[in-house]
Amino acid sequence: TPLGRSRAHKSTIRRSSRPVSSPPTRRKAASRTAPDQTPESEPSSKGKAPSAAAAAAMESVEALVAHIQGLSGSADELAQLHGLLKQADGDALRAHSAGLLPFLSHLHPGAHSLGYLYLLDSFVSSSANLRAHAGGDLLVTVADFLTSCSADQIRMAPDKFLNVCRVLKNEVMQLNAPIRGIAPLRAAVRKIQTSSEQLTPLHAEYLMLCLLAKQYKAGLSVLEDDIFEVDQPKDLFLYCYYGAMIYIGLKKFRKALELLHNAVTAPMSSLNAITVEAYKKYVLVSLIQSGQVPSFPKYTSSTAQRNLKNHTQIYVDLSTCYGTGSYSDLETFIQSNAEAFQTDNNFGLVKQVLSSMYKRNIQRLTQTYLTLSLEDIASSVQLNTPKEAEMHVLRMIEDGEIHATINQKDGMVSFNEDPEQYKSSEMVEHIDSSIQRLMALSKKLTSIDQNISCDHAFLMKSGRERARFDYDDFDSVPHKYF
Amino acid sequence: VSADQLDVEAYAAQYSGRTRVARLLFIAERCGVEAIQLEALRMAHDEARAREDTVLYLDAVLKINSRLGPRYRHDQAWVDSVNRRAEQRKEKLETELNGYRTNLIKESIRMGYNDIGDFFYAHGHLSEAFKSYIRTRDYCTTSKHIVQMCMHVILVSIELGQFAHVTNYVSKAEQTPDTLDAVIVAKLRAAAGLANLETKKYKLAARKFLETGPELGSNYSEVIAPQDVAVYGALCALASFDRSELKSKVIDNINFRNFLELVPEVRELVNDFYASRYGSCLEHLEKLKPNLLLDIHLREHLGTLYNDIRHKAIIQYTLPFISVDLNTMASAFKSSVSMLEKELAALITENKIQARIDSHNKILYARHADQRNATFQRALQTGNEFERDIKAMLLRANLIKHDFNQKNWPGQRKMNL
Numbered sequence: 001t002p003l004g005r006s007r008a009h010k011s012t013i014r015r016s017s018r019p020v021s022s023p024p025t026r027r028k029a030a031s032r033t034a035p036d037q038t039p040e041s042e043p044s045s046k047g048k049a050p051s052a053a054a055a056a057a058m059e060s061v062e063a064l065v066a067h068i069q070g071l072s073g074s075a076d077e078l079a080q081l082h083g084l085l086k087q088a089d090g091d092a093l094r095a096h097s098a099g100l101l102p103f104l105s106h107l108h109p110g111a112h113s114l115g116y117l118y119l120l121d122s123f124v125s126s127s128a129n130l131r132a133h134a135g136g137d138l139l140v141t142v143a144d145f146l147t148s149c150s151a152d153q154i155r156m157a158p159d160k161f162l163n164v165c166r167v168l169k170n171e172v173m174q175l176n177a178p179i180r181g182i183a184p185l186r187a188a189v190r191k192i193q194t195s196s197e198q199l200t201p202l203h204a205e206y207l208m209l210c211l212l213a214k215q216y217k218a219g220l221s222v223l224e225d226d227i228f229e230v231d232q233p234k235d236l237f238l239y240c241y242y243g244a245m246i247y248i249g250l251k252k253f254r255k256a257l258e259l260l261h262n263a264v265t266a267p268m269s270s271l272n273a274i275t276v277e278a279y280k281k282y283v284l285v286s287l288i289q290s291g292q293v294p295s296f297p298k299y300t301s302s303t304a305q306r307n308l309k310n311h312t313q314i315y316v317d318l319s320t321c322y323g324t325g326s327y328s329d330l331e332t333f334i335q336s337n338a339e340a341f342q343t344d345n346n347f348g349l350v351k352q353v354l355s356s357m358y359k360r361n362i363q364r365l366t367q368t369y370l371t372l373s374l375e376d377i378a379s380s381v382q383l384n385t386p387k388e389a390e391m392h393v394l395r396m397i398e399d400g401e402i403h404a405t406i407n408q409k410d411g412m413v414s415f416n417e418d419p420e421q422y423k424s425s426e427m428v429e430h431i432d433s434s435i436q437r438l439m440a441l442s443k444k445l446t447s448i449d450q451n452i453s454c455d456h457a458f459l460m461k462s463g464r465e466r467a468r469f470d471y472d473d474f475d476s477v478p479h480k481y482f
Numbered sequence: 483v484s485a486d487q488l489d490v491e492a493y494a495a496q497y498s499g500r501t502r503v504a505r506l507l508f509i510a511e512r513c514g515v516e517a518i519q520l521e522a523l524r525m526a527h528d529e530a531r532a533r534e535d536t537v538l539y540l541d542a543v544l545k546i547n548s549r550l551g552p553r554y555r556h557d558q559a560w561v562d563s564v565n566r567r568a569e570q571r572k573e574k575l576e577t578e579l580n581g582y583r584t585n586l587i588k589e590s591i592r593m594g595y596n597d598i599g600d601f602f603y604a605h606g607h608l609s610e611a612f613k614s615y616i617r618t619r620d621y622c623t624t625s626k627h628i629v630q631m632c633m634h635v636i637l638v639s640i641e642l643g644q645f646a647h648v649t650n651y652v653s654k655a656e657q658t659p660d661t662l663d664a665v666i667v668a669k670l671r672a673a674a675g676l677a678n679l680e681t682k683k684y685k686l687a688a689r690k691f692l693e694t695g696p697e698l699g700s701n702y703s704e705v706i707a708p709q710d711v712a713v714y715g716a717l718c719a720l721a722s723f724d725r726s727e728l729k730s731k732v733i734d735n736i737n738f739r740n741f742l743e744l745v746p747e748v749r750e751l752v753n754d755f756y757a758s759r760y761g762s763c764l765e766h767l768e769k770l771k772p773n774l775l776l777d778i779h780l781r782e783h784l785g786t787l788y789n790d791i792r793h794k795a796i797i798q799y800t801l802p803f804i805s806v807d808l809n810t811m812a813s814a815f816k817s818s819v820s821m822l823e824k825e826l827a828a829l830i831t832e833n834k835i836q837a838r839i840d841s842h843n844k845i846l847y848a849r850h851a852d853q854r855n856a857t858f859q860r861a862l863q864t865g866n867e868f869e870r871d872i873k874a875m876l877l878r879a880n881l882i883k884h885d886f887n888q889k890n891w892p893g894q895r896k897m898n899l
Contacts, residue, residue, distance in 0.1 A: 228876050231884060262874055267881055299878065368830045370838040370847055412842045422858040431858075434865050441872055448876070 064088050065103050068115025078114060082156055085118045101129075101138075109145040113153035116145060121160040124167040139180065142168045146184040151191040161192055162201055169205050179213040182206070189222060197228040204238035211245055219246040223255075237263055237274040244281060248349065253289045260285060264308070265300045275304065276311045277344070283315040284349040288356045293319045314340050318353070327357055327382045358383070358392050359401060366402050366415040374411045386411060488513070488773055490521045494529075499704035500603070500641060501778075503529045503538045508778045510545060520550060527554055534564050537606030568605050575601060592621035599634060612638045625658035629666060636673050640705055648677035668698035672706050676779060679714055684787065685722040691715030692731050696740040712741035713770075714780065716748045720755055721790035725798070728756060760795045761816050767791065793829060800826075800835055800846060808844040819844060 100123045107116045154161045165188050172181035185206040210219035223243050230236045240263035247256035263278040286293045296305050314337050321333045341347045361381040374386035383389050396402045403416040506526035510519045523546045530539035543556045579594035599614035615634040622628045632655035639647040652674045675690030692715050719732050742749040754763035812819045829835045838849050
């Protein structure tokens with residue numbers, strides 16, 4: 001099913017104006033015989049007086065439920081069931097969505113996922129229902145469904161599935177408890193993905209929930225998969241942006257930079273707000289990670305190249321200010337623009353940029369000196385007292401950013417060489433796994449290249465441009481020498 | 483700039499022609515000592531008046547500013563009479579030239595243009611002189627004519643400061659099929675050297691100056707004196723040659739030795755550098771500095787050249803050792819330990835010295851990068867970069883395959899957030 005089916009929501013229950021007889025004729029025969037089914041009584045608890053038409057519609061739902069139970073066995077049966085459900089989808093289910101909830105208890109989310117999904121979907125599509133059931137069991141039901149549903153079945157109706165997940169997310173956000181949505185959504189992401197390389201709209205939402213709940217590690221499991229297939233642009237941008245924020249929260253700046261780089265260099269014909277925000281963070285994280293912002297690679301879209309800097313002027317200025325190497329200048333610049341950074345929610349990152357300047361200057365010193373007194377460090381890095389210098393150096397040693405020893409008696413710091421000898425077994429394993437990974441990647445690349453070379457469109461295009469005759473191909477000695 | 487040792491007359495005696503006046507004026511401008519300034523201006527004035535060069539005369543008078551008495555005041559009458567005479571001569575020359583042009587005699591036309599060029603040059607109208615000389619090109623028949631034209635153009639270009647032309651015409655002159663007179667060859671080399679010096683190509687300049695034959699003598703005094711060739715050549719060589727080149731091209735160069743004899747200080751300087759007596763070498767340099775700052779061609783480049791020489795000295799000093807005591811080094815270079823430390827830190831950052839400073843004990847340790855570790859590091863890094871780039875590329879390829887077009891956004895899907 002194409003994921004792009006638009007649907008008009010009907011939030012009111014339509015009074016049944018149809019002849020009562022029509023629902024049964026849309027079913028196959030034997031609809032009334034539902035051996036295991038005990039017909040539910042009228043949904044009087046929903047607050048609407050059941051009319052005869054409604055009762056009849058209820059029965060048809062029962063019939064549907066019976067079908068679901070009966071036909072959820074093999075793939076053929078599922079296909080048949082799917083057809084039935086598609087027919088039923090629309091007025092029948094929607095009109096009586098309020099009454100669907102109790103039916104759900106008759107169905108097993110794992111075995112009858114497809115049917116369950118349809119019923120659940122039409123139930124939650126009505127905001128009246130949601131309001132009536134705010135909090136409480138509905139969340140649990142949905143969460144339960146998401147964790148236990150069968151992947152094959154729900155893949156037959158992906159847009160409904162996505163809708164249900166969205167609703168869950170909205171509910172969870174309304175309740176201000178994003179953490180409740182994390183486990184179910186993570187399960188949902190895995191189920192709807194056709195391969196671990198595919199990006200779904202759920203990725204972005206899942207990451208957003210992780211960010212709001214500050215559960216960064218939970219986001220990692222999804223982020224670690226490499227994404228190669230993307231269907232919708234907005235998914236990608238949001239995924240990259242939220243993913244980068246999670247990595248920033250975990251201080252894994254290199255991976256954050258990769259994601260932001262993808263967001264900034266993705267092909268685009270017009271600028272969007274997500275890319276602008278992503279670029280702002282890109283500038284900041286590049287400064288923290290490597291001290292400079294790389295220029296746009298040539299595959300960046302021309303829209304991005306031309307317009308991004310105009311929208312992010314203070315960040316560009318910040319990076320030039322950083323380049324001068326003066327801490328006090330940078331500090332004054334940040335102070336004067338503090339408001340702008342605050343409104344962008346980037347002030348925390350900006351402060352990290354500021355402290356990274358010290359780190360970079362101290363690292364430069366390790367290249368030049370073997371030992372250096374703390375006063376000299378303080379003066380060359382523009383710190384105020386040797387004590388502060390000592391603190392900075394200590395922190396950097398603990399973080400593993402430099403290798404040094406502090407001699408407090410003399411007030412001296414000795415910089416040591418990187419003790420890594422590349423001889424340990426862990427290192428060998430690391431190198432070996434890298435090689436394996438790269439060989440796999442390289443194989444993938446070759447296969448894609450081969451596919452493209454055999455592609456009809458490609459051959460047409462490249463064949464047209466080649467010279468018709470290449471004498472060198474035929475004769476090794478040109479004619480004139482005969 | 484204290485140049486109290488400068489003997490202005492002796493200095494000016496080395497040069498002739500316009501460059502004498504120009505140099506005197508330059509000295510007057512840059513020198514801080516009033517006595518020398520006035521002396522230089524007085525000589526400049528006399529010279530300009532004798533040559534009937536009104537442009538330079540006016541310049542000199544302006545700078546004198548009535549400080550030298552009534553004889554050196556602005557004499558507008560003289561200026562006017564000179565200009566009138568010049569105007570008459572110019573008309574005469576031009577009519578002659580037109581006559582020649584109608585007669586279409588190549589040789590006469592060429593000589594006509596030359597004469598006009600000389601005339602303009604003598605009166606300080608340099609760009610017209612340049613144009614006239616260039617015009618003779620079409621009428622040159624023998625290579626001698628071409629060489630003559632080139633020499634004229636080179637002269638004017640040097641004064642105009644257009645050194646690109648100088649280089650052009652030097653190569654043109656050198657390409658003539660006839661063998662050239664040795665003096666002319668020497669002149670061309672010197673001119674080429676000068677052009678390279680002014681365009682900051684110190685290594686090439688050094689080479690050219692070193693190739694200048696001793697036949698130059700004082701034959702090119704309207705441009706450059708042989709002492710200048712020695713000084714420029716030696717300084718550029720010190721700043722840009724490595725040790726072996728220095729030995730083969732400067733110290734063992736017999737031809738150049740003639741020049742060096744004229745400036746014994748510079749000869750000492752070069753020998754000191756080669757023998758690693760850096761202290762005395764740098765001392766000599768400092769002594770020469772004030773006089774050299776008054777040289778019209780060398781002034782802007784002196785700072786860079788001196789820095790380069792000093793850095794070269796420091797690098798050469800540290801090269802043979804595994805560890806160097808900074809105190810000894812500081813006394814050898816006659817500077818303080820802290821200043822030396824800063825210089826060394828700068829050189830290390832620029833990767834010109836492979837060493838590390840032990841600031842506590844004030845020792846410089848040579849450091850040889852561990853190739854094995856470096857290779858591992860580089861390999862791992864390359865692997866990471868490859869992985870990152872390939873993944874990004876595959877993603878982008880996929881995006882393009884799905885026809886990633888943002889224009890489709892709004893209507894695409896209704897189940898938005």
